Amino acid sequence: MFKQYIGWRFLLISIAVIIIVTTIWFVSNLSRQIQQEEAKKVATWVAANRELLQASSEANLNLAVEIVTTNTTIPLILTDESGNIIDNRNIDSAKIAQYPDYLKEQLKVFRKQHPPFIMEIDAAQKTYNYIYYGDSLILRQIRYYPYIQLLVVALFIGVVLYAISTTNRATQNLVWVGLAKETAHQLGTPLSSMEAWLELLKENDGNAPMVAELMKDVDRLKLITDRFSKIGSVPKLEEKDIIRQIENMTSYIRRRAPQRVIFTVHAAEKELPAMISPPLFDWVVENLLKNALDAMEGKGSIDLYIENHPAHIIIDISDTGKGIPKSQFEKIFTPGYSTKKRGWGLGLSLSKRIIEDYHKGRLSVKSSEINKGSTFRIWLRK
Template identity: 75%
Template sequence: MFKQYIGWRFVLATIAVLIIGTTIWFVSNLSRKIQEEERKKVATWVEANRELLQTDSDVNLNLAVDIVTNNTTIPLILTDEAGKILDSRNLDSTRIAREPHYLEEQLKTFKKQHPPFIMEVDARQNLYNYIYYGDSLILRQIRYYPYIQLIVVALFIGLVLFALSSTNRATQNQVWVGLAKETAHQLGTPLSSMEAWLEILKDNESNATIVSELSKDVDRLKLITERFSKIGSVPQLEEVDIVAQVNNMVAYIRKRAPQKVTITSTCKEEELTAMISPPLFDWVVENLLKNALDAMEGKGKIEVSIENHPTYVTIDIADTGKGIPKMNFEKVFKPGFSTKKRGWGLGLSLARRIIEEYHRGRLYVKSSELNKGTVFRILLRK
């Protein structure tokens, strides 16, 4: 169980988590240091202002003036004891002029971010001003950087996984297409030989019954060969009566179904046409009917319902078998997934591909209930 997680995906995800974790830790420490430095700068700025306010002599105050004027990054708001805004610095002047409550909103934000500095204005009158400050643009950018990096890394990993998944899927498709075409090619030689033997058997009238049954089997093998040969290539769609096409396949399966299984087909319309590839479409219907037979284990009922809609046609194949758990509604279409003791788990996967990729329709589990049955739906655009 543990081995399935030890692979390149797990390693890639672990490295990404370590990078993000290290970055967040480093940036958090850096943010705290910058925040502390900004607090010291504001404290120095406040002290310089205090010196300017309290000095009456002609003492050289160039240093204090430089400190006050050189703060161009940290936003500040000066208020009196009553909370009235007296001045501001390093805030958006355009928004101050355009938005009447901009400074009040910034003041509320600053109060939440940092405690204010108190500056004595007049000791005799006991007057004080309060200086509130916020985070500089650089500090805010540094704080957001890990999250931006997280999004970028996540997108990069997603693109890598998608590319690798697409490559693997394309490789698998090439393997299955090659296998299907090779199977069709290998079946061609014995089929030609069987057709020749049938011609010889036809010369003897006593073999009429044998010839008839063998001809059906040969025609069946030729149909299967044609289906395999069409996999991987774009099929030629033609306008076909869906009702007749489905009923022919139902009749074929009915003859081969156990006696205790009843198969019915209903449609309110006598004829419904849609663009399909008859050999591939028959394969899908046959596969669904055979799966229904397997699910019922020799007894039950299969109902095939064809319905006409304004822009599409639906074919529902309902059985009274053992049902499918809801968690497996999508898994049954995955290659290799099978509940049978024998089988490769490719039937439904190929069926969905035929309907969705070649016919631009849909194939899905409409409903299912354990020990009561399942309904598969084919949806074809008109």
């Protein structure tokens, strides 16, 4: 599924690049052609003005007037030899009235855009006028078009990729929820059978020690089944003492851990209430502690730090294990990802889902150094 997402993303980006490159080439070519046409129109307009000054017949005069009056798009500024503005055409009259220096500013722009056309006024006295022109509105709009299209295409690709990502995530969640609920369902039948057999064993007093131990294991299996059954449904949050909850789970793991592993819970307060789902929160702590044990290979220390803040609680779980490469800080929470040969890659993924989706908190790798250890951080709202 992840490879499909990468494939779709590459395809969409490739199509976008082709569209943008093609559009830029086409618009650049089109704007160049329009610019050339506008230069020709201005040259014709200048020639028509010369004809108006030197019209030898009525027919030539009418033609010149028609040419001069047809220019309604290309902005023009007429100056004398000293650069004084004499006249203008197709420039916003409202802006000219509002800003006294507007024409002078436009003249500076026109000078940078195109060389002027020179119009002879009096050959004997050698007086000339200069006609400066700028780009028409349509030419300016065409030049901005690729950037607008780039923005639209980028927005479209972003929406499509977000939709694909959301769909993949939703599908992935449905798969894991279905797997968890099916596991809980499958465990239910043998558990009921085991409880029935235990009731029969209780009838013989000599089986009491064995029955007591078996009952612990059955209760443990029932707890695991309850945890799996809660995945996908909205859990009921209860106000619990988070310190006691963590100490109880730490004690449970300590009894089953190698003796050379030292567990320590650090907390400034004696009690610290928090809204949690006890079975699911215990599952998260258990997963993190078991992962820490696996990383230490039989010896080391695990420290749990509980910090109380005005609006939230921070729980740091540190070990002295082999550490995690920085490149895998996010990857380890991906469903199916595991560094163990027989690992399912579900523990951290489900833990993150429990903390972030159900408890509205955060679970992340705070820090890690190879061969020195790792620290996982749980952030919980009060």
